[in-house]
């Protein structure tokens with residue numbers, strides 16, 4: 001695997017913009033405005049990548065539409081995190097044979113994390129002949145060149161070589177929400193948790209320069225963005241590869257000092273690299289949301305070791321204790337895996353007890369899914385599927401109870417919320433901790449912060465009323 005970082009030069013980017021203009025001309029000659037559809041699977045990192053893909057398509061003259069039907073270009077930006085995610089993509093990819101039959105000129109591309117796996121690329125080559133091109137995340141910035149090649153030669157084209165992880169500054173982005181923005185601050189991951197495919201498909205950790213990130217944030221805020229979410233697989237190791245004397249907490253503090261009325265969120269934090277400095281920084285700046293997504297994965301120290309997570313149960317609990325001591329209103333969420341190879345009933349119960357002890361507002365719960373090429377896929381896994389399903393159901397039932405109780409505790413409180421949309425006749429809003437609130441009110445309020453008194457709750461959301 002290639003481990004170097006390549007910073008894509010301005011000259012290389014200019015070449016790509018030249019391809020955008022050639023594509024534009026290609027369609028002008030045909031006297032047609034072409035259309036494109038981008039479908040995104042997986043995490044926010046992929047959402048952010050899709051915004052760049054749409055940006056490049058728009059630069060190439062494409063109008064973006066919201067379905068594959070009749071689109072001249074369809075891009076499937078895929079996720080490889082669990083088998084189920086891949087199966088969905090293969091199913092939907094198969095269904096595109098129909099849209100292509102109705103529109104034979106349609107060009108179909110597959111990109112994202114699945115495109116970083118050799119066996120997936122082979123399967124596409126052999127069994128999905130209607131796919132015209134494949135590019136891995138390392139080649140995203142070369143999409144205009146790939147598209148131009150496919151349009152002009154008609155040949156299937158694969159940009160899937162194992163390249164050095166790259167950073168390309170200055171790619172156009174088409175954001176569909178002006179209120180909220182994702183900002184990638186780093187790419188890749190060095191952690192190699194034994195169950196996880198991400199380091200194999202997204203390469204090594206590489207951080208964007210602080211000045212580039214700050215500049216992007218300033219522009220977003222000047223353009224009316226009210227909520228910025230900083231993205232990375234492990235934001236707490238930001239800057240380690242840069243030698244710029246700045247860590248993630250320093251970056252957060254600098255963003256929080258940009259003038260304007262906005263909130264900063266970030267994900268994901270790895271417990272191994274999160275610490276007091278981060279929590280003190282969060283506590284010190286009102287613009288940093290008191291919300292923390294801190295995946296624990298398992299409550300058993302033995303399982304955590306087998307997962308290569310580099311912390312144990314006690315260290316995790318100590319982190320949470322400190323974070324709550326400096327931020328009493330902290331909203332905590334987490335990821336957890338049930339049925340890691342060899343997980344015993346007792347170890348699973350340690351997970352349940354950790355959940356009860358911490359009291360998360362919400363959990364993202366997953367059943368272990370073996371990923372080809374990762375160490376955990378080769379570990380002995382004697383627990384039957386039915387037993388894993390039972391554990392999963394027990395865990396969800398416990399968390400639902402906790403979420404319900406925590407949500408009930410909101411009733412009567414008045415909180416500052418960002419009004420962000422509508423749902424039927426009601427407005428939707430988010431608390432600083434990221435909880436969803438539905439409330440009656442004037443849609444003109446969308447985009448502003450307001451004081452909301454919570455009047456009701458369910459497991460998943462809250463209802464409220466605007467304060468006069």
Ligand code: SAH
Nearest residue numbers: 195196233268295335336337366367368369
């Ligand atoms: N970088 C983030 C997580 C990215 S993946 C972090 O370290 O927290 C999101 C979540 O998917 C993980 O936290 C984990 O809970 C889950 N996950 C990853 N690989 C998985 C696998 N093979 N099976 C089941 N769940 C998995």
Ligand code: SF4
Nearest residue numbers: 189191192193196198
């Ligand atoms: Fe995967 Fe672990 Fe990296 Fe998260 S930190 S992306 S779980 S290897």
Ligand code: F3S
Nearest residue numbers: 042043079080081113
């Ligand atoms: Fe999926 Fe890739 Fe994200 S595997 S979870 S889209 S980093």
